[in-house]
Amino acid sequence: MSEPSALRSKLAALTREVVKFGAVGGAGVVVNFAVFNLVRHLTEVPVVRASIVATVVATGTNYVGYRYFAYRDRDKQGRTKELTLFLLFSVVGLVIENGVLYAATYGFEWDSPLQSNIFKFLGIGIATLFRFWSYRTWVFRALPAREAVETAESFLADGAARPRSTSRK
Numbered sequence: 528m529s530e531p532s533a534l535r536s537k538l539a540a541l542t543r544e545v546v547k548f549g550a551v552g553g554a555g556v557v558v559n560f561a562v563f564n565l566v567r568h569l570t571e572v573p574v575v576r577a578s579i580v581a582t583v584v585a586t587g588t589n590y591v592g593y594r595y596f597a598y599r600d601r602d603k604q605g606r607t608k609e610l611t612l613f614l615l616f617s618v619v620g621l622v623i624e625n626g627v628l629y630a631a632t633y634g635f636e637w638d639s640p641l642q643s644n645i646f647k648f649l650g651i652g653i654a655t656l657f658r659f660w661s662y663r664t665w666v667f668r669a670l671p672a673r674e675a676v677e678t679a680e681s682f683l684a685d686g687a688a689r690p691r692s693t694s695r696k
Contacts, residue, residue, distance in 0.1 A: 544597070548659055551592035556651060559585035563647060567640070574643050575629050582624055586617045598667035609666055616661040623657055624650035 563581035566572050572580070590613055603609075627650030631637045637646065 544663065545659075547597035548593070548662075551589055551597050552655060552658075554592060555585040555589040558588050559651065560644070560647070564640075564644070567643070574632050574638055575625055578625050578628050578643075578647055579621065582621045586614075586621070590617075593662065593667060598662075601667040612666045613662070616658065616666060619661070620654040620658045624654040626650065627653060 559581045561581075562584045563578050566577040566580050567574060570577070590610070593613075594609075624647070628643065628646045631642065631646035637643075
């Protein structure tokens with residue numbers, strides 16, 4: 528494969544990954560904002576605590592989306608390690624996301640509902656950059672090329688070994 532086509536192939540794979548990550552993340556943002564605004568408006572929970580609750584709920588839904596949609600083709604051997612790393616990096620993302628909201632709310636006293644949503648969105652954006660890097664690098668690791676080839680070969684061999692049905696209705 529020539530260098531330009533190899534680069535094009537890698538860029539296409541990265542684009543697919545970003546799109547899938549964005550789809551799951553977009554759904555998580557909707558969950559995050561829905562829970563945040565419900566908790567904020569229906570309870571007396573302070574703004575940052577309401578945001579933390581929302582982030583935790585969204586993190587749970589995002590794990591399912593990342594594992595079974597965005598990164599379903601990635602290594603599935605060490606689920607305990609994967610989940611531990613996911614939670615660890617998610618906590619760092621939670622601190623980033625809610626740190627921005629905390630600074631706006633308590634540092635600058637910008638705590639109207641509109642301001643809170645704006646700074647929550649900004650915090651989510653910054654934390655998303657960290658999450659994308661950490662999840663793809665440490666949590667949902669790509670299979671080594673040799674294992675990927677062996678997996679594909681065994682899949683193809685299993686398919687070839689099964690007799691195909693020739694009956695038509």
